[in-house]
Amino acid sequence: MTTAENNPVDLSASFKAYDVRGIVGETITAASVRAVGAAFVDVLGLKGETVLVGGDMRPSSLGFSQAFAEGASGRGAKVQLLGLISTDELYFACGALNAAGAVFTASHNPATYNGIKMAKAGAVPVSSETGLMDIRDLAQQYLADGIPAGDAGTVTDIDVLKKYAEYLRSLVDLSGSRPLKIVVDAGNGMAGMTTPAVLGDTLLPGLPFEIVPLYFELDGTFPNHPANPLEPANLLDLQAAVVKHGADIGLAFDGDADRCFVIDELGAPVSPSAVTALVARREIARAKGLGEERPAVIHNLITSRAVPELINHDGGRAVRTRVGHSFIKAVMAAEGAVFGGEHSAHYYFRDFFNADTGMLAAMHVLAALGEQDGPLSELGREYEPYVSSGEINSQLADVPAAVARVRAAYTRDGVAVDELDGVTFTATDGSWWFNLRASNTEPFLRLNAEAVDATTMADVRDDVLALVRQ
The missing domain is CATH 3.40.120.10 (Alpha-D-Glucose-1,6-Bisphosphate, subunit A, domain 3)
Known part of the structure; x- marks a missing residue:
């Protein structure tokens, strides 16, 4: 049995609905990660099975990958270390190899953060509804009491980047494309490694593309801008580069490269x-x-x-x-x-x-x-006939009260209401709709509005925001 930690981390601070995310050295540590690796194997019944482990370019990811591997192999798993990977590389590996796995990443969060995204064999996600909280609770017990000794598994290395690139190319044939100039902003994240492998010629034959790289150096301190393309400020360098180079398209990826944002040749975002x-x-x-x-x-x-x-x-x-x-x-x-x-x-x-x-x-x-x-x-x-507000966050002391004010104003004839996720109000004549949805993790109320024209959208957006923020 491994020794219990003297002051164990409270895992409830880093386990979220879909993944694990915390501050390195505070809410996520090598000891807590080792316990999570052991609990991952025990909860999912992976003794004697393959477990895939990799991480992004954050300074702590390599050490955390090794700690997770120690915990998992200590409970009898056959761990295969994938090294530096994007999140979708993990999903590919879990699917292609039919094995469970974990990737260390905090996606677009600042450099002080790291986290874990976990999947079962076949890339089935591990969430709060499919075992994540059971893993948390058992890992918390292991932190307090120590990890039980068991039959040791193994730890080996494997590289899946080329097979990942080959698989993606098998799904979309780009060899017959007209020549395109593409600016790619990797944000110092994992797309700096996956883009040359998939769209370039480092591992596979070249495609009819000229790639202009922005921030391809893997650097988890994010020296140029945060790796979060959802924030418009983080797209400015890419937009300028597309126009400067006369490119046909710009692509921006987040830190773990599972999201992609598109910029047209004029430097405008494509939603x-x-x-x-x-x-x-x-x-x-x-x-x-x-x-x-x-x-x-x-x-x-x-x-x-x-x-x-x-x-x-x-x-x-x-x-x-x-x-x-x-x-x-x-x-x-x-x-x-x-x-x-x-x-x-x-x-x-x-x-x-x-x-x-x-x-x-x-x-x-x-x-x-x-x-x-x-x-x-x-x-x-052709694909954007309506005008959207984008997502607008309001930080509020009383989110339910704000929603109640909007309900009172918009519960009327000519407006349909549904509550699939938050509350959505739709004009029955089709001229506008908007959704209000509370954040699961922050004191934010998120507004998304859309209308048939810019004036209508602005009127609805401003009216709702005034009610929300009064």
Whole structure:
């Protein structure tokens, strides 16, 4: 039995609904990670089974990967260390090798953070509904009492980057694209490694692309800007570079490279809803070409109304769901959906084990752009017929009271209300809709509004914000 920690970390501070995320040295430590590795094996029954472990470029990820491996192998697992990986590389490995795994990353969070995303064999997510809290509770016990001694497993090394790149290329054929100049902002995150492997010629034959790299150096201190493309300020360097280099497209990835944001040739963002609609059209057509009738496509309730309209127009079946990757993945599996998209630029593919991958979504956008002659700004306009506010956060002392004020004002004739996730108000004439949703982890109320024109959207947005913030 390993020695108990004198002052064990309170794991409830870092275990969230979908993953683990905490401050290095405070709410996530080598000792706590070692205990989590042991509990991961015990809770999921992985003694004698393969467990895959890797991490991103954060300074603490390598040490945490090794600590997790020690805990897991100590409970009898056959650990395979993947080294530096993106989050979607872990999902690929868990799917292709049919093994459970964990990746150390805090995604877009600052350098002082790290965390763990875990998956079962087949890339099935481990969330609060599928064992994550059981792992937390057992790990907390191991921190207090020590990890029981058992039959030792093994720890070996494996590299999956080339197989990951080959697999993605097998899903989208880019060899026939017209030549494209692509600026990629990796934000000093893992896309600095995966982009050359998938879209470049470092591991596979070259494609008809000229890649202009921005911040490809792997550096978990994020010296240039935070690796969070959801914040408009973090896209400014990419937007300027696209215009400067006369590029056809810009791609921005978050720190662990599971999300991708798209910039057109004019330097303007292409909304994740437009990307969802574009990829949905391609995946519906492919599935129907294989004989599938009305292939399902998942979209969360924050995506543009244009998404379900296009899905239904193209002969697919639009399935609306709550926000959050564990919900999306569960519905993907239940519905046998071919694709799913979120407003936050998470894109899920049946052919990628129902998991999210920013790189595969980017490849679909590149294929759509490369198979026609027009610029991305024209192509994207086809998928953005409405005007959106984007997500607006209000930090409030009393979130329920703010929602009550909006309910009182908007519960009236001509407005439909539903409560799938937060509360959504929709004008029955189709001119506007908005959703209010409380954050699960912060004192924020999130507003997303959309309308048929900019004036209507601004009127609705400003009216709701005034009620929320009064």
